Amino acid sequence: MDLDTIRAMDAADPLRDFRDRFELPDGVVYLDGNSLGALPKVTAARMADVVNREWGQDLIRSWNSNHWIEAPRRLGGKIARLIGAKDHEVVAADSTSINVFKALSAAVQLRPGRSIILSETGNFPTDAYMMQGLAHLSGGRIEQKLLPADQIPAALNDQVSVLLLTQTHYKTGRLHDMAALTRAAHAAGALVIWDLSHSAGALPVDLNGCQADFAIGCGYKYLNGGPGAPAFLFCAERHHGDVFPALSGWFGHAAPFAFDDSYEPGAGIDRFQCGTPGILGMAALECGLDLMLEAEMAAIRLKSQALGDLFIALCEDRLTGFALASPRDAAQRGSQVSIRHDEGYAIMQALIARGVIGDFRAPDILRFGFTPLYTRYEDVWLAIEALAEIMKTGEWREARFATRAAVT
Template identity: 50%
Template sequence: MTDFSKTRAMFDIPEGMIYLNGNSLGPMPKAAPERMQRFLMDEWRTDLIRGWNTRNWFMQTNTLGDRVGRLIGAPDGSTVVGDTLSIRVFQAVAAGLALVPERKVILSDNGNFPTDLYMVEGLMKLKDAGYELRIPDPEDVLDNITDEVAVVMVTEVDYRTGRRHDMSAIIEKAHAQGAVVVWDLAHSAGAIPVDVAALDVDFAVGCTYKYLNAGPGAPAFIHVAPRLLSVVESALSGWYAHEAPFAFDTDFRPMPDAIERMRIGTPSIASFALLDAALDVWDAVDMEDLHQKSIDLSELFIREVEARCPGVTFAGPRDPLARGSHVSFRFEHGYACMQALIANQVIGDFRAPDVMRFGITPLFIDQADILKAVDTLESILKNKTWREERFQVRAKVT
């Protein structure tokens, strides 16, 4: 059994704060400063450029990729880290399109995270080959998988409501229709059990700054099914993916039959140091234990809010197995109410037009935190604290 009191002690969360925003940016592991200091003083300062060999910096894309891969059920040698999630979405969709060049339809949904759709729109403009992006309602994705579709690109967990797509059903139908599937696991990795190998996922991408707690701007990951590694093409052919990067050939030759094909350019080794520290937390975590704890805390939160907070409406699926690890509520004055919560040390976030979103992250959140958070919300609503002028001012980041 996972000892969540032990994992809670591994994070440096300010005294008195209830942090219900780990679904957007995870808190800092206590080991992070020492790990960064070690990189600065014992690696970069002393080894300088030699560190690419002496500290194995050059292969950290892969060694850290394998550690992330184990959290999503990926076999070693099928996941790398580096670059951003937006870049990884572009790369995966482009690679998927190249596998079925005769088809022109990319299927997503209108609840997908907008930047995923933006990246696809940009890719279609670059290709200028008659591609079409279809975005039905999330509930209708399965019905829209036809033999016209080249790539199905969806985020497993809806960033607003927490609704989960049925990965198994979508993959099964897509493969039956000859389509490729790209899964965005930004709100899945480290939140719910994922097994990309068992589900026969083609491509999976995700970030490490949310539930994996590797810090703002932490590197993204991409997984490619081993059966595709010999044929997959990357539209972004950087030197890090070259068969012989230090031969300095003028022509690109991809790394043969290896996940290195999906590496691009020189990664941030400083960010890798923080990711390394963050992944240490997961060594003693069982994902099934984590998921059950998340369900228990989420159900408690929903029950208490609905019983004590009139005017606030639950915005996600009732079935806990159909949700990720965050819960959302609609409130007409959701932005101002969230600012009032934040001012009272209960940290969640807001998503337009009226959604208050709360991450349920058992690594550092417990039952007492949930009950205190609801106490605070109840008081704000009862006293109409959200009406204060200071809570009406919109910040750049919500």
């Protein structure tokens, strides 16, 4: 495929006008939106207004007059539209790790007498770490079990209380079959938590259509909420009245400003709030959500798949020495493509030095994320051109590219 054909694809792209609504530096090809989304142009002005007017002038009155108090539920309702949930089943709050713990502890409560919390080996570490922490706190009553993905269905039995899986694998981009695995878990009497950190905003998700029990995810990847943006938690309505939150913070109380000595869970999804919401982070995330909600998810998914297919085709046409780590079939892949190379870290650093930004995941993964609202087909071409030149010249061998930074 030649560059003229690729530019024609960009000209015909129904999402092309969204790119101009993001801050994208000149001379940079950004293929890391699956780790940190780009900055929407409206966000800086919105943040300035929150800081200068709502905080600076209206002060504490803003909890009421500027509706700060409503932000977790308001944003949760917007996220719900992206993940196939009802508005009152999702709340924006805390971090992904904290919400994993909330969901795990809730699911364990709902399945008393069962001892196993199950996930796959190689799942995103914070999910496994939170499982390990909960098992440790249980004093031996709960056992964490991690198995290869293909062994999960056979391991679902009457001792499993909850299955926790990430729908889109963070390294390879491989998709789990959410509907089939949820059915299998329910047939065994277990509950399911889906981590949507690499799915929400990138592909269609239908939690209620799949009868999912819980889901969690972050706001700073495809939702473009900024570094450390608030996360979200989904709890199916049928479970709302049966959970006493393990993290029973005051914002999850039925009447936070009654200041009672004893905790009484809030109604519905409100009980999954914990501490005071971070309003600056909420304001930034809402800008990303509002932008995302203007686009059609079907168009986002089609472009995501096409970008990935183009990357794979160009990579295999122009490069040698790399192995595909992601599914070739776009229907089995999220909005990223990963390739393997023994010197992946140094190669990625050389690529970044040329202005093509992806990232590296140990031990050998070069990861490229495609955010359809602002990634062009030409960006894929430029990335492969730069990568081919790096491999031809051997510039990745320079000592400066071998030094590991704190964040890879």
